[in-house]
Amino acid sequence: MRDILAPESSRWRAFTSVFADVVESAGYELIVPPLMEDLGVFSRIGEATDVVTKEMYDFIDKGDRHVALRPEQTASVCRAFVQHRPVTPWKAWYSGPNFRYEKPQRGRYRQFDQVGIEVLGVDDPYLDVEVIALGWEFYRRLGLRQVELRLNSLGEPADRARYVDALRAHFEAAGDDLTPQSRDTLAKNPLRVLDSKRESDARFIESAPTIDQFWSPEAAAHFATVRAGLTELGVPFTIDMKLVRGLDYYRHTTFEFAGGTLDSAQNALGGGGRYDGLVEDLGGPATPGIGFALGVDRTLLACDDEGVFGAPDSAVAVFVVDTAGGAAAMSITAELRSQGVSADRSYENRSMKAQMKAANRSGAEFAVIIGTDELDAGTAIVKPLRTTGDQSTVNRSDLLTDLRSRLQEATS
Ligand code: AMP
Numbered sequence: 087m088r089d090i091l092a093p094e095s096s097r098w099r100a101f102t103s104v105f106a107d108v109v110e111s112a113g114y115e116l117i118v119p120p121l122m123e124d125l126g127v128f129s130r131i132g133e134a135t136d137v138v139t140k141e142m143y144d145f146i147d148k149g150d151r152h153v154a155l156r157p158e159q160t161a162s163v164c165r166a167f168v169q170h171r172p173v174t175p176w177k178a179w180y181s182g183p184n185f186r187y188e189k190p191q192r193g194r195y196r197q198f199d200q201v202g203i204e205v206l207g208v209d210d211p212y213l214d215v216e217v218i219a220l221g222w223e224f225y226r227r228l229g230l231r232q233v234e235l236r237l238n239s240l241g242e243p244a245d246r247a248r249y250v251d252a253l254r255a256h257f258e259a260a261g262d263d264l265t266p267q268s269r270d271t272l273a274k275n276p277l278r279v280l281d282s283k284r285e286s287d288a289r290f291i292e293s294a295p296t297i298d299q300f301w302s303p304e305a306a307a308h309f310a311t312v313r314a315g316l317t318e319l320g321v322p323f324t325i326d327m328k329l330v331r332g333l334d335y336y337r338h339t340t341f342e343f344a345g346g347t348l349d350s351a352q353n354a355l356g357g358g359g360r361y362d363g364l365v366e367d368l369g370g371p372a373t374p375g376i377g378f379a380l381g382v383d384r385t386l387l388a389c390d391d392e393g394v395f396g397a398p399d400s401a402v403a404v405f406v407v408d409t410a411g412g413a414a415a416m417s418i419t420a421e422l423r424s425q426g427v428s429a430d431r432s433y434e435n436r437s438m439k440a441q442m443k444a445a446n447r448s449g450a451e452f453a454v455i456i457g458t459d460e461l462d463a464g465t466a467i468v469k470p471l472r473t474t475g476d477q478s479t480v481n482r483s484d485l486l487t488d489l490r491s492r493l494q495e496a497t498s
Pocket of ligand 1: 158186188193194195196197198199200354355356357379380381382383384385
């Protein structure tokens with residue numbers, strides 16, 4: 087777990103606000119679920135996943151409840167849906183930290199942030215297009231260019247079941263030539279064998295049957311509409327038949343955004359898909375859902391690599407230097423701030439030189455300087471800090487107006 091300090095922290099805030107702009111303009115509303123839920127909420131997302139079985143921060147609270155810090159937010163959103171029964175389609179977006187006890191490395195942390203959306207209550211391929219296109223649009227707004235969208239369809243649940251049987255038969259035929267780890271995975275979930283990155287498994291994965299051979303006509307039609315829609319909207323994608331999310335809930339469209347600059351083991355910037363059964367399992371009515379989650383930490387690493395979406399300028403506009411005791415700085419900063427002009431100052435009545443140094447370091451556009459002469463005369467010196475312009479003396483009563491027009495000029 088790490089601290090995010092300025093200027094990186096300003097970037098995080100800007101990141102969330104760009105995401106909010108993109109999804110709120112498409113009718114998504116913010117949901118803020120709790121950081122902690124009953125363990126049962128998360129165990130529903132898959133007893134066979136590492137996220138649930140190995141990586142959860144769970145504990146017994148003082149009321150003897152078995153709770154867990156959330157490892158992701160889809161389950162919480164579905165739990166909230168069951169609890170509040172909002173009108174469908176329910177379009178929700180979220181942002182915030184998740185917790186997984188993973189092996190930390192670049193792009194993988196035990197506390198990491200995600201932004202995401204979920205839509206509950208609609209089974210329409212055009213919604214799949216909307217959701218994916220919003221993710222794509224978000225990357226575009228950040229300025230990222232090297233993002234690859236990988237797309238697949240898992241078909242209807244029955245298609246998927248037939249595919250799993252075929253995969254099982256295929257990998258079982260490989261017998262002991264398959265790595266022991268993959269044989270282990272095979273016993274639990276044949277789909278996950280396709281995720282194996284081990285070299286000696288590669289040829290069996292290469293020759294494995296692909297899901298398209300098992301799509302029902304309805305599933306094939308759904309996926310054709312999704313592909314046509316994305317093409318129409320100018321969202322490029324590649325079909326990746328190996329993209330089979332391991333959870334039983336997934337059906338139809340699944341997708342992943344991969345960062346072209348990142349290491350292949352950690353290059354997933356985000357992913358999502360259509361799922362069924364999660365709401366029902368949490369005690370609600372049968373409800374289709376679709377969504378995605380994008381990792382903030384990793385997406386910002388990709389931004390660093392591509393040299394885009396740097397930290398926004400968070401410097402104050404004005405820095406007040408007061409060598410006459412500090413009371414004038416108190417009044418002036420308070421007035422400027424209350425009038426919407428950001429302002430800072432130094433403290434402890436330091437020397438002119440030290441205060442000017444602080445003013446320059448602050449990144450402010452102007453310094454307002456008050457010495458004893460200015461204090462007595464009811465004036466202030468305004469000095470540009472970012473340009474070489476001359477300083478001038480203004481009456482205290484005109485200071486706000488003067489600064490406003492200078493700031494406007496400086497930023498125009
Ligand atoms: P998932 O919920 O596992 O599908 O992950 C969605 C996205 O969240 C991934 O593509 C990553 O960008 C990000 N992510 C998942 N786990 C971590 C982690 N431990 N540290 C940083 N980012 C993560």
